[in-house]
Amino acid sequence: MKKPLIIFGAGDIAQLAHFYFSSDSGYEVVAFTVDAAFIKEATFCDLPLIAFEEITQFYAPNEFEMFIALSYSNLNSVRKEKYLAAKSLGYKIASFISSHATVLNEGRIGENCFILEDNTIQPFATIGNNVTLWSGNHIGHHSTIKDHCFLASHIVISGGVELGEQCFIGVNATLRDHIKIGNRCVIGAGTLLLSDAQADGVYMGVATERSKVPSTRLRGI
Numbered sequence: 001m002k003k004p005l006i007i008f009g010a011g012d013i014a015q016l017a018h019f020y021f022s023s024d025s026g027y028e029v030v031a032f033t034v035d036a037a038f039i040k041e042a043t044f045c046d047l048p049l050i051a052f053e054e055i056t057q058f059y060a061p062n063e064f065e066m067f068i069a070l071s072y073s074n075l076n077s078v079r080k081e082k083y084l085a086a087k088s089l090g091y092k093i094a095s096f097i098s099s100h101a102t103v104l105n106e107g108r109i110g111e112n113c114f115i116l117e118d119n120t121i122q123p124f125a126t127i128g129n130n131v132t133l134w135s136g137n138h139i140g141h142h143s144t145i146k147d148h149c150f151l152a153s154h155i156v157i158s159g160g161v162e163l164g165e166q167c168f169i170g171v172n173a174t175l176r177d178h179i180k181i182g183n184r185c186v187i188g189a190g191t192l193l194l195s196d197a198q199a200d201g202v203y204m205g206v207a208t209e210r211s212k213v214p215s216t217r218l219r220g221i
Helices: 014-024 052-058 077-088
Strands: 002-007 028-034 047-051 065-068
Touching: 002 014, 014 028, 028 052, 047 052, 065 077
Parallel strands: 002 028, 002 065, 028 047
Antiparallel strands: none
């Protein structure tokens, strides 16, 4: 029998969480919840949408688990706030780990993690609580990703990296081995990071500029 699950959220990520949990987990999604101020309809994905302020009246914490399906807004602080609020109500917090991910770290993965397909998590790596790993990332051996981080797609975290809390890493970023990233850092898309990053830092890759030669002058293409 599948375990009943409530998803916090009513946007694209909540819809994706519903798909992944329903198709590739031991959970059955039974309802959604958001703060009352954000409820516009009574249902979402054809399931009840209940005000978070009233959720315990309908779904007892000792009978249902919860998953917080939110993005990286305000450097993951909104997702962190709702994760802690759900825990304070007594809900056990679920994680989703795709069966199409390669996970070799002996289960060192925290609560409310959203680990999608084609991620590779090498031995001795540690994933904290409330961490999102979108599809196709490499998490190297002996690396640590601390709580409340969001990693987009096709990121390389080399071996022995320490990633602080509430960090965001954009698509195709690369972090060399044995560096430390401070809390609340933003590593932009395509960035190559070769040394430690201080807390609250923003590191952006250089965008590709248009060539002065127009495409009509290129031969063989």
